[in-house]
Amino acid sequence: MTKTNRLFLLLAALGQFAAPLLPVAGIGETIGARAVAEGIPPELPTGIFFSIWSLIFIGYLLTGILHLNSPDNATQQVAGPLALAGFGNVLWMVSAQSIGSVWLDFLLLLPIGFFAWEAAYRLDRTQTYDGSGRSILYGLTTGLLAGWLTVAVSISVPDVGRLLLGREPTDAVWQSLWMALIPATVLAIVFANYVSRSGWYFVALGWGILGIVVNNWTRLGTHALAIAAAIVGAYILFRRIRFGARGSYPAKP
Numbered sequence: 001m002t003k004t005n006r007l008f009l010l011l012a013a014l015g016q017f018a019a020p021l022l023p024v025a026g027i028g029e030t031i032g033a034r035a036v037a038e039g040i041p042p043e044l045p046t047g048i049f050f051s052i053w054s055l056i057f058i059g060y061l062l063t064g065i066l067h068l069n070s071p072d073n074a075t076q077q078v079a080g081p082l083a084l085a086g087f088g089n090v091l092w093m094v095s096a097q098s099i100g101s102v103w104l105d106f107l108l109l110l111p112i113g114f115f116a117w118e119a120a121y122r123l124d125r126t127q128t129y130d131g132s133g134r135s136i137l138y139g140l141t142t143g144l145l146a147g148w149l150t151v152a153v154s155i156s157v158p159d160v161g162r163l164l165l166g167r168e169p170t171d172a173v174w175q176s177l178w179m180a181l182i183p184a185t186v187l188a189i190v191f192a193n194y195v196s197r198s199g200w201y202f203v204a205l206g207w208g209i210l211g212i213v214v215n216n217w218t219r220l221g222t223h224a225l226a227i228a229a230a231i232v233g234a235y236i237l238f239r240r241i242r243f244g245a246r247g248s249y250p251a252k253p
Contacts, residue, residue: 006071009079010064012086016057019093028097041162041169042225043155043180045211046218052148052207059141060086066134074138077122085115085145102163106156113149117195120146124196124248143200146191150201151208154184177212177225181232184209188236192245202240209233 023030032047063082067075092108095101120142128135158176162169169176188205209229216226 003068006068006079009067009075009083009086010061012083012090013057013060013064015090016053016060016086016093019090019097022094023097028094029100031093031096034096034100039169040215040220041158042173042177042216042220042222043158043212044215045151045155045208046215049207049211049214052144052204056141056144056148059137059144062137063141066137072134074123074126074128074134077126078119078138078142081115081118081122082142082145085112085119085149088112088115102156102159106153106160109149109153109156113146113153116142116146116149117191120191120196120198120201121248124198127249139198140200143196143198144204146196146198147201147204148208150184150187150191150205154180154187155208155212157183173220173222173225177216177228180212181209181229185232185236189239192240192247194246195248197245197247199240202237206233206237209236 158179216222
Protein backbone atom coordinates (compact mmCIF):
# COMPACT_ATOMS: atom_id res chain seq x y z
CA MET A 1 0.00 0.00 0.00
CA THR A 2 1.51 3.33 -1.06
CA LYS A 3 1.78 6.31 1.24
CA THR A 4 -0.63 8.17 -1.05
CA ASN A 5 -3.29 5.55 -0.42
CA ARG A 6 -2.63 5.67 3.31
CA LEU A 7 -3.19 9.42 3.22
CA PHE A 8 -6.89 9.02 2.36
CA LEU A 9 -7.88 8.05 5.90
CA LEU A 10 -6.13 11.11 7.32
CA LEU A 11 -7.83 13.35 4.73
CA ALA A 12 -11.21 11.88 5.70
CA ALA A 13 -10.45 12.67 9.34
CA LEU A 14 -9.45 16.26 8.59
CA GLY A 15 -12.50 16.74 6.37
CA GLN A 16 -14.80 15.83 9.25
CA PHE A 17 -13.23 18.53 11.40
CA ALA A 18 -13.63 21.10 8.59
CA ALA A 19 -17.19 20.42 7.40
CA PRO A 20 -18.98 21.60 10.59
CA LEU A 21 -17.19 24.96 10.27
CA LEU A 22 -18.80 25.82 6.94
CA PRO A 23 -21.80 27.64 8.53
CA VAL A 24 -19.30 29.85 10.37
CA ALA A 25 -18.05 30.90 6.93
CA GLY A 26 -21.62 31.65 5.85
CA ILE A 27 -22.11 28.40 3.93
CA GLY A 28 -25.34 26.74 5.03
CA GLU A 29 -26.95 26.50 8.45
CA THR A 30 -25.87 24.44 11.43
CA ILE A 31 -27.32 20.95 11.65
CA GLY A 32 -28.63 21.64 15.15
CA ALA A 33 -30.57 24.68 14.00
CA ARG A 34 -32.12 22.78 11.10
CA ALA A 35 -33.06 19.84 13.33
CA VAL A 36 -35.33 21.95 15.57
CA ALA A 37 -36.47 24.55 13.04
CA GLU A 38 -40.02 23.17 12.95
CA GLY A 39 -40.18 21.94 16.53
CA ILE A 40 -38.32 19.48 18.76
CA PRO A 41 -39.09 15.85 17.90
CA PRO A 42 -39.22 13.27 20.72
CA GLU A 43 -36.50 11.05 19.21
CA LEU A 44 -33.83 13.77 19.00
CA PRO A 45 -31.12 13.62 21.72
CA THR A 46 -30.30 16.95 23.33
CA GLY A 47 -27.37 18.85 21.84
CA ILE A 48 -24.73 17.90 24.41
CA PHE A 49 -25.02 14.24 23.43
CA PHE A 50 -23.78 14.99 19.93
CA SER A 51 -20.43 15.89 21.51
CA ILE A 52 -19.59 12.21 21.05
CA TRP A 53 -18.57 13.22 17.53
CA SER A 54 -15.53 14.96 19.03
CA LEU A 55 -14.26 11.62 20.38
CA ILE A 56 -14.97 9.92 17.07
CA PHE A 57 -13.19 12.65 15.08
CA ILE A 58 -10.16 12.53 17.38
CA GLY A 59 -10.09 8.75 17.06
CA TYR A 60 -10.26 9.10 13.28
CA LEU A 61 -7.39 11.58 13.30
CA LEU A 62 -5.12 9.48 15.51
CA THR A 63 -5.89 6.33 13.54
CA GLY A 64 -5.22 8.20 10.29
CA ILE A 65 -1.85 9.43 11.58
CA LEU A 66 -0.84 5.94 12.72
CA HIS A 67 -1.95 4.42 9.43
CA LEU A 68 0.07 6.97 7.49
CA ASN A 69 3.27 6.69 9.50
CA SER A 70 3.29 3.15 10.91
CA PRO A 71 0.47 1.01 9.50
CA ASP A 72 -0.21 -2.42 10.95
CA ASN A 73 -2.56 -5.23 9.99
CA ALA A 74 -5.51 -3.70 11.85
CA THR A 75 -5.29 -0.30 10.18
CA GLN A 76 -4.78 -1.91 6.80
CA GLN A 77 -8.01 -3.84 7.33
CA VAL A 78 -10.14 -0.93 8.54
CA ALA A 79 -8.63 2.01 6.64
CA GLY A 80 -10.71 1.52 3.48
CA PRO A 81 -14.19 1.40 5.04
CA LEU A 82 -13.24 4.03 7.63
CA ALA A 83 -12.10 6.43 4.90
CA LEU A 84 -15.28 5.82 2.89
CA ALA A 85 -17.43 6.37 6.00
CA GLY A 86 -15.47 9.55 6.76
CA PHE A 87 -15.81 11.03 3.28
CA GLY A 88 -19.48 10.03 3.30
CA ASN A 89 -19.93 11.80 6.61
CA VAL A 90 -18.38 14.95 5.17
CA LEU A 91 -20.83 14.76 2.26
CA TRP A 92 -23.71 14.20 4.69
CA MET A 93 -22.75 17.22 6.80
CA VAL A 94 -22.48 19.46 3.74
CA SER A 95 -25.86 18.21 2.51
CA ALA A 96 -27.56 18.61 5.90
CA GLN A 97 -26.17 22.11 6.36
CA SER A 98 -26.75 23.40 2.83
CA ILE A 99 -29.70 21.45 1.39
CA GLY A 100 -31.57 20.05 4.36
CA SER A 101 -33.49 17.38 2.43
CA VAL A 102 -34.90 14.70 4.75
CA TRP A 103 -34.80 12.05 2.04
CA LEU A 104 -31.29 12.88 0.86
CA ASP A 105 -29.87 13.00 4.37
CA PHE A 106 -31.46 9.65 5.23
CA LEU A 107 -30.24 7.95 2.06
CA LEU A 108 -26.72 9.28 2.59
CA LEU A 109 -26.66 7.85 6.12
CA LEU A 110 -27.22 4.28 4.90
CA PRO A 111 -23.89 3.74 3.09
CA ILE A 112 -22.05 5.63 5.85
CA GLY A 113 -23.55 3.24 8.39
CA PHE A 114 -22.67 0.27 6.18
CA PHE A 115 -19.01 1.30 5.92
CA ALA A 116 -18.85 2.01 9.67
CA TRP A 117 -20.19 -1.49 10.38
CA GLU A 118 -17.79 -2.96 7.82
CA ALA A 119 -14.86 -1.33 9.65
CA ALA A 120 -16.08 -2.75 12.97
CA TYR A 121 -16.55 -6.17 11.34
CA ARG A 122 -13.04 -6.18 9.88
CA LEU A 123 -11.50 -5.10 13.16
CA ASP A 124 -13.38 -7.86 14.97
CA ARG A 125 -12.02 -10.38 12.44
CA THR A 126 -8.43 -9.37 13.21
CA GLN A 127 -8.91 -10.44 16.85
CA THR A 128 -6.42 -7.77 17.97
CA TYR A 129 -8.00 -6.85 21.33
CA ASP A 130 -4.78 -7.11 23.36
CA GLY A 131 -5.24 -4.14 25.69
CA SER A 132 -2.59 -2.05 23.93
CA GLY A 133 -3.11 1.63 23.26
CA ARG A 134 -3.51 0.92 19.57
CA SER A 135 -6.16 -1.74 20.04
CA ILE A 136 -8.11 0.51 22.40
CA LEU A 137 -7.92 3.37 19.89
CA TYR A 138 -9.08 1.18 16.99
CA GLY A 139 -11.88 -0.35 19.03
CA LEU A 140 -13.04 3.02 20.33
CA THR A 141 -13.02 4.66 16.90
CA THR A 142 -14.81 1.91 15.00
CA GLY A 143 -17.17 1.01 17.84
CA LEU A 144 -18.29 4.55 18.66
CA LEU A 145 -18.68 5.35 14.96
CA ALA A 146 -20.78 2.24 14.26
CA GLY A 147 -22.87 2.79 17.39
CA TRP A 148 -23.54 6.45 16.74
CA LEU A 149 -24.38 5.77 13.09
CA THR A 150 -26.99 3.33 14.41
CA VAL A 151 -28.40 6.19 16.48
CA ALA A 152 -28.29 8.54 13.48
CA VAL A 153 -30.08 6.12 11.17
CA SER A 154 -32.69 5.22 13.80
CA ILE A 155 -33.62 8.81 14.68
CA SER A 156 -33.87 9.62 10.96
CA VAL A 157 -36.57 6.99 10.39
CA PRO A 158 -39.37 8.97 12.12
CA ASP A 159 -38.25 12.08 10.25
CA VAL A 160 -38.89 10.26 6.96
CA GLY A 161 -42.16 8.88 8.32
CA ARG A 162 -43.42 12.33 9.26
CA LEU A 163 -42.52 13.64 5.82
CA LEU A 164 -44.52 10.86 4.14
CA LEU A 165 -47.50 11.39 6.44
CA GLY A 166 -47.39 15.19 6.36
CA ARG A 167 -46.91 15.48 10.12
CA GLU A 168 -45.10 17.97 12.29
CA PRO A 169 -42.42 16.94 14.84
CA THR A 170 -44.91 17.34 17.69
CA ASP A 171 -47.61 15.15 16.07
CA ALA A 172 -48.15 11.52 17.18
CA VAL A 173 -45.07 11.60 19.38
CA TRP A 174 -45.45 8.01 20.58
CA GLN A 175 -45.32 6.75 17.02
CA SER A 176 -42.26 8.85 16.28
CA LEU A 177 -40.47 7.53 19.36
CA TRP A 178 -41.14 3.88 18.54
CA MET A 179 -40.12 4.42 14.93
CA ALA A 180 -36.68 5.28 16.32
CA LEU A 181 -36.40 2.79 19.19
CA ILE A 182 -37.45 -0.31 17.26
CA PRO A 183 -34.80 0.07 14.50
CA ALA A 184 -32.16 0.83 17.16
CA THR A 185 -33.03 -2.37 19.04
CA VAL A 186 -33.02 -4.55 15.92
CA LEU A 187 -29.75 -3.08 14.66
CA ALA A 188 -28.10 -3.60 18.06
CA ILE A 189 -29.04 -7.28 18.07
CA VAL A 190 -27.79 -7.77 14.50
CA PHE A 191 -24.53 -5.98 15.27
CA ALA A 192 -23.77 -8.10 18.33
CA ASN A 193 -24.73 -11.36 16.66
CA TYR A 194 -23.13 -10.95 13.26
CA VAL A 195 -20.80 -7.93 13.11
CA SER A 196 -18.62 -7.31 16.16
CA ARG A 197 -18.11 -7.95 19.85
CA SER A 198 -17.26 -4.26 20.38
CA GLY A 199 -18.50 -2.89 23.68
CA TRP A 200 -17.85 0.65 22.43
CA TYR A 201 -20.75 0.21 20.02
CA PHE A 202 -23.12 -0.14 22.96
CA VAL A 203 -21.51 2.78 24.76
CA ALA A 204 -22.39 5.02 21.79
CA LEU A 205 -25.85 3.52 21.34
CA GLY A 206 -26.60 3.78 25.07
CA TRP A 207 -25.36 7.38 25.07
CA GLY A 208 -27.72 8.21 22.20
CA ILE A 209 -30.73 6.62 23.91
CA LEU A 210 -29.87 8.43 27.13
CA GLY A 211 -29.95 11.63 25.06
CA ILE A 212 -33.48 10.74 23.95
CA VAL A 213 -34.47 10.16 27.57
CA VAL A 214 -33.06 13.54 28.62
CA ASN A 215 -34.74 15.25 25.66
CA ASN A 216 -38.16 13.94 26.63
CA TRP A 217 -37.77 14.35 30.38
CA THR A 218 -36.21 17.82 30.58
CA ARG A 219 -36.83 19.59 27.29
CA LEU A 220 -40.25 18.32 26.21
CA GLY A 221 -41.71 17.26 29.55
CA THR A 222 -43.01 14.03 28.02
CA HIS A 223 -42.05 11.86 30.96
CA ALA A 224 -43.84 8.73 29.78
CA LEU A 225 -41.82 8.78 26.56
CA ALA A 226 -38.64 9.26 28.56
CA ILE A 227 -39.45 6.23 30.69
CA ALA A 228 -40.22 4.13 27.60
CA ALA A 229 -36.90 5.10 26.01
CA ALA A 230 -35.06 4.31 29.27
CA ILE A 231 -36.65 0.86 29.42
CA VAL A 232 -35.67 0.09 25.84
CA GLY A 233 -32.13 1.32 26.44
CA ALA A 234 -31.84 -0.79 29.59
CA TYR A 235 -33.14 -3.83 27.68
CA ILE A 236 -30.55 -3.38 24.91
CA LEU A 237 -27.70 -3.11 27.41
CA PHE A 238 -29.02 -5.98 29.54
CA ARG A 239 -29.27 -8.23 26.51
CA ARG A 240 -25.67 -7.44 25.53
CA ILE A 241 -24.37 -8.07 29.05
CA ARG A 242 -26.49 -11.17 29.68
CA PHE A 243 -26.10 -12.93 26.34
CA GLY A 244 -22.83 -11.45 25.11
CA ALA A 245 -22.00 -11.18 21.42
CA ARG A 246 -20.92 -13.66 18.78
CA GLY A 247 -19.52 -10.96 16.51
CA SER A 248 -17.86 -11.76 13.20
CA TYR A 249 -16.59 -15.25 14.01
CA PRO A 250 -17.75 -18.23 16.13
CA ALA A 251 -16.66 -18.33 19.75
CA LYS A 252 -13.66 -20.53 20.43
CA PRO A 253 -14.42 -23.82 22.16
